[in-house]
Amino acid sequence: DAGITQSPRHKVTETGTPVTLRCHQTENHRYMYWYRQDPGHGLRLIHYSYGVKDTDKGEVSDGYSVSRSKTEDFLLTLESATSSQTSVYFCAISESTGRSFEQYFGPGTRLTVT
């Protein structure tokens, strides 16, 4: 299994508060991604990173920001949490070697915004 951890694994927060989720990898993979998973929508890409300090937006980036100051850590920040951001958040990593560049997923963070 790829060495990916996410913290916290569960969080309950109030509307309007900032929240930061952390993804940590021990694989030294170049590419990292943040997804959210909601019933009826599947996995949707929020932001991704293609190197240290190199990030870009995905399809559902509004209300989220990211930072990657070192290869192993990719942080997702909800600047002012809203109830619509209640979701399960998955981090994933991949490397640009091999045939398929498949993504490996972390265990997920269940976030509830009340």
Added chain:
Amino acid sequence: GQNIDQPTEMTATEGAIVQINCTYQTSGFNGLFWYQQHAGEAPTFLSYNVLDGLEEKGRFSSFLSRSKGYSYLLLKELQMKDSASYLCAVRDGGGATNKLIFGTGTLLAVQP
């Protein structure tokens, strides 16, 4: 637009064979992935197809027809532990960013 369609739910019997279909319409195509996701867990990689044809890996096989925008995942000798969601995903375009577009998943229930 980007669209990936899968059946929402399927039911099959232990020991049988089940085929899960996926159709896609995307602006670019650079490979199709199948992932398995058990309830409350992370998705795990099952298969990858980029050329037309069948890829076999143990009890699981995946087929791709690029001209038809169609793929299927075939699960043989079903076991109770195969009860899970199966996610179809398309890599949209080439380059190193490797962005995936996911379908909503097919929830497979394997019954005794």
